Amino acid sequence: MHKIFTLTICLVVAQFLNAQTTISGTIIDNKKNTLPGANVLIQDTYDGTTSDIDGKYTFTTTETGKQILVVSFVGYGNYADTIQLTSGSMTIDIELKELFNELNAVVITAGAFEASDEKKNTILKPLDIVTTAGAEGDIYGALETLPGASKVGNDDGLYVRGGSDYETKTIIDGMVVNNPFYSTLPDVPSRGRFQPFLFKGTIFSTGGYSAEFGQALSSAVILNTEDMPEFSASGISLAPIFVGAFHTHKFKNEKTALGGGINYTNLALFDNVYEPSTFEWIKSVEAGDANLFFRQKTSKTGIFKVYAQKETSNFKLRTPDIDSVPLTDDIELGNNYNYVNASYRELLKPKWGMQLGVSYSSNNDNIIADGFDISRNDQAAQAKVAFNNEITPKIKLRYGTEYQNQQYHQQFGDLKFDVTENFIAGFVEGDIFITNDLAGRIGVRAENSAILDEVNLAPRVSLAYKTGKNSQVSFAYGDFYQTPQPNYLYTTAIYPLTYEKATHYIGNYQYITNDRTFRIEGYYKVYDNLITQTDVVDNPFVFEYDNEGFGYARGIDLFFRDRKSIKYADYWISYSFLDTKRKFIDYPESTTPTFAAQHILSLVYKHYFPTINTQISGTYRYISGWPYYNPNNPQFLGDVSPQLHNLAISASYLTSLWGNFTVIFLSWDNAPGFDQIYGYEYSADGLTQFENKAPIKSTVFFGIFVSILHGNDRRVNDIDIDKSEE
Amino acid sequence: MKNLFTLIGFICISTIAIAQSPKFNDAMTKTLAEMDTCTTGDQFMAISNKFERIALAEKNQWLPFYYAALSRVTAIFIYNDVSKNDVILEVAEKHALTADSLQPNNSEIYVLRSMIIGGKIMVDPMTRGQQLGMKSMMLMSKAMSIDANNPRAYYITGQSLFYTPPQFGGGVDKGCEMFNTAKAKYGIFVAASPLHPNWGEDQVDEMLKQCTKPAPPVDGGN
Numbered sequence: 001m002h003k004i005f006t007l008t009i010c011l012v013v014a015q016f017l018n019a020q021t022t023i024s025g026t027i028i029d030n031k032k033n034t035l036p037g038a039n040v041l042i043q044d045t046y047d048g049t050t051s052d053i054d055g056k057y058t059f060t061t062t063e064t065g066k067q068i069l070v071v072s073f074v075g076y077g078n079y080a081d082t083i084q085l086t087s088g089s090m091t092i093d094i095e096l097k098e099l100f101n102e103l104n105a106v107v108i109t110a111g112a113f114e115a116s117d118e119k120k121n122t123i124l125k126p127l128d129i130v131t132t133a134g135a136e137g138d139i140y141g142a143l144e145t146l147p148g149a150s151k152v153g154n155d156d157g158l159y160v161r162g163g164s165d166y167e168t169k170t171i172i173d174g175m176v177v178n179n180p181f182y183s184t185l186p187d188v189p190s191r192g193r194f195q196p197f198l199f200k201g202t203i204f205s206t207g208g209y210s211a212e213f214g215q216a217l218s219s220a221v222i223l224n225t226e227d228m229p230e231f232s233a234s235g236i237s238l239a240p241i242f243v244g245a246f247h248t249h250k251f252k253n254e255k256t257a258l259g260g261g262i263n264y265t266n267l268a269l270f271d272n273v274y275e276p277s278t279f280e281w282i283k284s285v286e287a288g289d290a291n292l293f294f295r296q297k298t299s300k301t302g303i304f305k306v307y308a309q310k311e312t313s314n315f316k317l318r319t320p321d322i323d324s325v326p327l328t329d330d331i332e333l334g335n336n337y338n339y340v341n342a343s344y345r346e347l348l349k350p351k352w353g354m355q356l357g358v359s360y361s362s363n364n365d366n367i368i369a370d371g372f373d374i375s376r377n378d379q380a381a382q383a384k385v386a387f388n389n390e391i392t393p394k395i396k397l398r399y400g401t402e403y404q405n406q407q408y409h410q411q412f413g414d415l416k417f418d419v420t421e422n423f424i425a426g427f428v429e430g431d432i433f434i435t436n437d438l439a440g441r442i443g444v445r446a447e448n449s450a451i452l453d454e455v456n457l458a459p460r461v462s463l464a465y466k467t468g469k470n471s472q473v474s475f476a477y478g479d480f481y482q483t484p485q486p487n488y489l490y491t492t493a494i495y496p497l498t499y500e501k502a503t504h505y506i507g508n509y510q511y512i513t514n515d516r517t518f519r520i521e522g523y524y525k526v527y528d529n530l531i532t533q534t535d536v537v538d539n540p541f542v543f544e545y546d547n548e549g550f551g552y553a554r555g556i557d558l559f560f561r562d563r564k565s566i567k568y569a570d571y572w573i574s575y576s577f578l579d580t581k582r583k584f585i586d587y588p589e590s591t592t593p594t595f596a597a598q599h600i601l602s603l604v605y606k607h608y609f610p611t612i613n614t615q616i617s618g619t620y621r622y623i624s625g626w627p628y629y630n631p632n633n634p635q636f637l638g639d640v641s642p643q644l645h646n647l648a649i650s651a652s653y654l655t656s657l658w659g660n661f662t663v664i665f666l667s668w669d670n671a672p673g674f675d676q677i678y679g680y681e682y683s684a685d686g687l688t689q690f691e692n693k694a695p696i697k698s699t700v701f702f703g704i705f706v707s708i709l710h711g712n713d714r715r716v717n718d719i720d721i722d723k724s725e726e
Numbered sequence: 727m728k729n730l731f732t733l734i735g736f737i738c739i740s741t742i743a744i745a746q747s748p749k750f751n752d753a754m755t756k757t758l759a760e761m762d763t764c765t766t767g768d769q770f771m772a773i774s775n776k777f778e779r780i781a782l783a784e785k786n787q788w789l790p791f792y793y794a795a796l797s798r799v800t801a802i803f804i805y806n807d808v809s810k811n812d813v814i815l816e817v818a819e820k821h822a823l824t825a826d827s828l829q830p831n832n833s834e835i836y837v838l839r840s841m842i843i844g845g846k847i848m849v850d851p852m853t854r855g856q857q858l859g860m861k862s863m864m865l866m867s868k869a870m871s872i873d874a875n876n877p878r879a880y881y882i883t884g885q886s887l888f889y890t891p892p893q894f895g896g897g898v899d900k901g902c903e904m905f906n907t908a909k910a911k912y913g914i915f916v917a918a919s920p921l922h923p924n925w926g927e928d929q930v931d932e933m934l935k936q937c938t939k940p941a942p943p944v945d946g947g948n
Contacts, residue, residue, distance in 0.1 A: 037768070039775040041782065046753050048779045050772040070782075074813055230860050514809050514849075613891065654891075661894065 019087030024058035026093050027051045027071060035073055035096060043068035043080070061085065075099055098436060129196040132604055134619035134648030134669060136701070138191040139202065140181075143221065145602045145619060147521075147557035147574040148206040152595045152626060153678030153692060156181035156190035159595045160206050161523060162553025162580030163218025166485055167502075170221045171213060173305070173343045174355060176404070178380045179363040180221075182287070182313065183335035187278050187695060193311065193337065199223045206557070207504045207523055208476030211427040211443030211460045212386065212398065217482045217502040217527070225341075227303055228295050229257050237263075239703030241270045255297040262290045265313075276695035279319040282330060287313035302346035311337040322690060323683050329370045336364040351390040355400075358383045377409040378486070399428040408486040417490040421483070422450040429460070437466035449483050449499070451492055456481040456499050470513050476506040484531050488545050495545045501528045515564035517572075520556065527551040530584035551582025551590060571605040591637050592627050594679070599624040613654045621646045628679030631686035641679040641692075646670050663705045670698040753780055754789065754921045761797060770801035771814075781821070788829035789921055792838060795821035796923075799841050808849045815845050833876040834923045836869035841882055862886070877915050880908035881926045884933065902937035905930050 027035045034055025041048030047061040061067075064085050069092065071079040076096040083092065128142065135141030140158050143149050148161045157165025170180040172194070184190035203222040213220050229248050237244040246261030268284040289311035296304045314334040321327040343357040359382045367374040386400025404423040409416070429443030441462040448455045460478035467473055481499040483489075488497060503526045510519035530549025536542045561572035578598055583590040601622040608615045623644040627637040650667035670676060676694035683690075757780065761773045774797035781790035798818035802811050819842050826835045843862035847854045869879040884904030890896020908930050917924035 037771055037775075039778055041779045044783050046749075046780050046783055048775075050775040053768075072778075074817055610891070654894075656892065 019064065020060050020062055021064070021085045021087055022058065022060045022089040023069070023083075023092060024056070024089065025091050027055045027057065027073075028093070028095050029076065030095060030097050035076070038071055038073040038076075038096070040069070040071050040094075043070050071096060129202075131606060131615060131617055131650075131652065132619060133617040133650040133667060134621070134646065136191070136667065136669075137196060139194065139196050139199075139221070139223070140192045142196075143202075143204050145572070145574060145604050145621075146204060146206075147559050147576045147600075147602075148555075149204070149219070150576075150597065150600055150623070154187050154189050154694065155595075156184055158219070158221070160219035161525060161555060161557075161576075162551075162578050162582075162593075162596050163502075163525075164593070164595060167216060167218035167482065168221065169213070169216035169219070170223065172223045172307075172341055172359070173225055173357055174212070174384055174386065175341060175343075175357050175359040175382045175402075176215065176380075177339070177359075178361050178378055178406075179337065182311075183333060183337075183363070183365050185317070185331055185333055185367070187319065187692075188315075188317070189694070193309070193339075194223070198225055198307070200226045206521075207525065208460070208462060208478050208506045210441070211429045211445040211458065211478075212400065214425055214427075214445050214447055214458065214480065215423075215482050217480050217500060218525075225293075225305060225307055227305070228254075228297060229259070234708040236706045236708075237703060238705075239701065241265060241267050242703065257295040258293070260290065260292040262288070264288050267315075270699075274696045274699055277697070278691070278693060278695045279317045280328075281315070281317055283314070283316040283332075285313065285315040287311065298344070298346065302344070304342075304344045306340070306342045308340045309338070311335070320690075322681060322688070323685075330368075331370070332368040334366040336362075338362045353388040355386045355388075356384070373411070373413055375409075375411045377407075379407045381405045394433040396431040397428070398431075399426075401426040406486075408489070410487075410490075419451065419486055419489045421489070423483070424448045439464050447481060447499075451489055452483060452496075452498060454498055468511075471509070471511040474506075474508045474510075476504065476508075478504050480504065484545075484547075488531050488533075491545060497531070497545060498529055498547050500530050500547070500549075502526065503528075515562065517559065517561040519559045521558075522556050523554060525553040527553070527582055527584075530582060532584060533586050549582065549584035549587075551580065551584065553578065553580035553582075553596075555579060566607075568608040568610065569606065571603070573604075574600075574602040576600045588636055594627055594629070594637065597623045597626050615652045615654070617650045617652075619646075619648045626679055628692070629682070630680065631682050639680075642675070642677050644676065644678070645672075645674040646676065647672055647674070657706055660706050660708045662707070664702075665705070666700070666702040668698070668700050670694075673698045750780070750784055750787065751921065754793075758793070758921065761793070764797075764800075765804075767801040767805040770797045770804060773797045774801065774818075778821070781824075786828060788825040788832070788835070791821045791825035791828065792835060792923065795819070795825065795838055795842070799838070799845055802845050802848075811845050811849050815842050818842050818845075831872055833869045833873035833879065836865050836872065837876065837878045837882055840865035840869065844882075844886060875911050875914065877908045877911035877930075878923065878926045880904050880911055881930050881933075884908055884930075888933065898937070902934070905933045905937060909934065 027038045027040070029035055036051055036053045036055055038051040038055075038057070039048065040051060040057045040059065042061055042063055045061065045063055045067075047059060047063060049057050049059040051057040064087075066082055067085055069081050069083050071094050073096055075098060077099050079094055079096055083090070129135060129139055130137050132142045132145060135145065140151065143158060144151055150159050151157070152159050152165070155165060158168045159165055160168050170177045180192055180194065182190045182193055201224045203220075205220045205222065207218065209220050213222070229250055232248055232250045234247040235245065242263065242265050244261065244263035246259065248257060248259035250257045265287040266284065267286070271281045271284045289309060291307070291309040293308070294306040298304055312335065314332070316330065316332040318328045318330050321329050339359075339361045341357070341359040343355065345353070345355045347353050360380070362377070362379045365376040367376075382402060382404045384400060384402035386398065389397045389399075391397060402425050404421070406421040406423065408419040408421075411417070425445060425447040427443060427445040429441060431439065431441050433439045441460070443460045445458045445460065446455060447458070458479040458481055460476075462474065462476040464472055464474040480502045484497050484500060505524045506521060507523075508519065508521040510517070512518075528550050529547040530551060532546045532548040533543045534546070536544055555576060555578040558575040559572065561570075563570040576599070578596055578600075580596045581590045581592055584593075587593075599622070603620040604617070605619075606615060606617040621644075625640040625643055627640050629637055630639045633639055646669070648667065648669045649671050650665060652663050652665045655662050655664065676697060677691050678694070679692045681690045681692050682688065757773065757776050760776070761770075764770050764773055774794045777790045777794035777797060781787070781794055784790060795818040798814050798821075802814050819839075822835060822839050822842060826832070826839070829835060840862045843858050843865065847858045847862065866879060866883055869876060873879070881904075884901045884907075887896040887904055888898060888901025908926070912927040912930065915924070
């Protein structure tokens with residue numbers, strides 16, 4: 001009784017004191033847009049409301065005196081202000097400040113196509129690479145469907161925007177990879193050595209890239225390996241010419257993972273079905289590789305990663321002798337390749353990250369051509385350290401240094417050539433967000449090559465401006481230097497050389513929504529100091545090298561991707577227009593080089609049929625033709641190869657085998673059987689013409705992949721679900 | 727006289743402090759009742775804000791944080807516009823984790839967290855599915871291991887099985903089996919208080935009706 005009395009007194013007193021106040025107003029952002037859905041409240045009370053569709057709010061409170069009015073809304077800074085509540089009504093209009101948020105902010109994109117799982121709005125994702133018809137699971141095969149990039153004929157390597165293949169560098173976890181393609185001989189197509197699923201993301205830069213990377217005049221393929229696997233898994237791949245298996249084990253502590261795989265390829269069965277038209281197999285391609293990886297979480301933010309790969313392959317073939325037709329040449333190739341990459345990443349302080357890396361690779365090619373021994377041995381070691389420093393959320397600095405030791409050894413019969421290169425580079429680059437809509441990246445890279453005995457300094461600048469919610473324009477400028485290829489470096493003692501140089505100017509507009517991407521990019525590239533080669537009188541085997549070459553490449557790249565308009569379908573269209581001329585190596589004049597096609601069009605279409613659990617994919621490619629050398633034409637490289645069409649089709653059937661996720665796939669390259677003529681070659685006297693073409697016009701390939709997850713058998717209670725990761 | 731005022735003052739303060747509990751109960755009961763009447767995404771977002779206001783005033787109570795997050799998860803399913811999911815779920819996740827820190831090892835909160843991850847997967851199932859799917863599953867297993875009789879764990883698991891194609895480990899049959907289990911668990915479930923989570927039974931009944939119908943349209947990976 002006594003308690004109730006007290007309570008009543010208190011409540012009455014409170015009621016008496018708490019006359020009602022009505023607070024209302026409008027909530028807007030710093031661009032004067034009204035904000036619906038904001039939470040408006042009096043701190044430490046239940047009183048408040050949500051702003052309506054026009055950003056208006058109104059509520060009553062019985063609180064009095066000094067109170068704190070709080071407004072919160074995702075993506076905006078909290079508003080809090082002390083107000084004096086007096087009975088009656090008050091109007092308080094509030095302006096919220098948009099927080100700087102990288103997800104909404106403008107992105108520096110000129111020149112780069114990004115493919116990763118992590119970021120939204122990326123253009124190609126890792127899964128896209130393996131489901132693109134015609135790419136045959138090869139990273140470079142998929143990149144070829146993007147504008148500006150192309151493979152040329154049977155050559156290995158990726159040619160970007162009028163650049164030669166050596167102008168494209170592959171970078172894994174920040175470090176350059178030498179020989180990223182399988183060793184091959186002319187006329188035998190090759191592919192990349194690294195499997196797409198090793199990587200969580202790919203950045204394909206067709207120019208104007210970061211000061212962190214150098215030694216590539218045209219393009220960088222930047223691959224980042226997976227961090228910690230989410231769970232233990234195994235897989236088996238089976239095809240008539242291929243067997244492979246892998247296992248990944250994630251330890252119970254959730255901090256350690258170890259995995260490895262082995263693959264064996266033997267094309268003998270394939271070669272029995274498809275006889276190449278340009279040569280004859282004496283021994284089919286046989287290749288074996290093994291890989292190993294290790295991951296260790298060293299702390300909540302640190303990870304140590306190792307990846308190693310070892311490969312061996314060999315084949316032997318017989319080709320017609322171009323200068324004396326009835327004769328043939330036997331050529332044999334044996335290759336051994338080793339690659340190791342170790343990296344460590346840690347957050348030293350909340351705003352200060354560090355990356356350390358070392359890598360080593362060796363590549364050994366032994367060629368026996370018509371009884372003549374040729375061997376080539378490259379070794380490369382690299383060490384790198386880089387730091388990220390977030391000075392403010394709007395200013396981010398990245399800087400670092402790298403060292404490379406490269407050794408090239410070549411032997412022709414008894415003739416030996418050796419080159420050792422010691423290379424040091426440093427870079428510093430700042431990302432500056434002037435506003436949410438305007439960002440700049442300014443960087444500089446310095447390099448010193450011991451063999452050239454020269455320092456270069458390469459500035460890089462990018463700007464990006466957001467023109468709308470989904471659209472932006474970007475510009476990039478940069479200088480790019482590259483040490484001449486090893487085969488020109490053997491004679492630097494006699495003919496001193498300097499860096500080859502390219503300057504890029506790029507402008508780009510893009511419009512990206514969740515399901516559609518449109519982008520148009522124009523570029524102008526100026527080449528300077530390209531290697532030139534002149535004959536030395538009386539010695540047909542020795543040349544004099546200089547840096548007297550030059551050239552330009554300009555063009556327009558278009559890209560459109562749509563995952564929305566057609567249900568269950570995803571397609572993209574790429575078109576490149578290229579105008580380029582250069583004088584380099586033995587070109588007598590400046591002309592369009594043999595690897596430059598004026599028009600390239602790619603159409604990729606993928607359609608998923610849920611009722612039959614099958615994805616059908618098709619890739620059509622058109623190439624307007626490449627110049628080739630015809631000794632009978634007085635104009636150097638005056639002939640252009642025929643227009644090229646290719647249509648590849650593939651189907652993947654998703655099913656379950658003994659409870660394991662299984663994919664059965666079938667691919668049919670050049671299904672309509674279009675002629676695949678890349679140009680013509682001539683005998684020395686110019687009288688005999690040979691077609692330079694795909695050795696096999698059209699191929700069918702099928703296989704099965706079974707993936708076994710080891711998640712269900714683990715005891716759930718032992719799993720420590722790390723909240724910070726979500 | 728002065729002492730008397732001081733005494734009355736103290737009594738008032740302590741009484742109000744005790745009286746906060748009925749105030750909290752009252753506000754929660756009202757807001758929960760209001761939540762039951764919500765039909766649009768905007769209404770659920772506004773209810774989420776209301777729970778958030780209670781949560782911010784009562785920083786030691788996990789239930790308002792739980793419901794603030796749950797309303798947001800419900801809102802994304804009603805909006806059915808995946809471009810909104812990430813922004814809405816960012817806040818939901820924050821509230822769910824706060825609830826978890828206030829009330830560790832609670833089966834209901836694990837179910838909620840699993841649902842939030844599920845909503846994130848919807849944004850891009852092809853690429854997010856593999857990693858986040860496992861995480862969502864792990865959170866749900868944990869929810870079941872804490873309380874094997876939490877009907878919502880079975881209902882939500884049933885939902886994801888129902889809409890997952892058989893070759894990815896789901897299927898209508900598996901989903902319906904799980905709904906039946908959930909139904910049985912609802913039968914014996916008793917909420918700790920009227921404010922504690924006690925939702926989902928009606929939805930299970932709805933789903934079970936679909937189970938008796940011929941096969942529903944299959945939703946593919948795209």
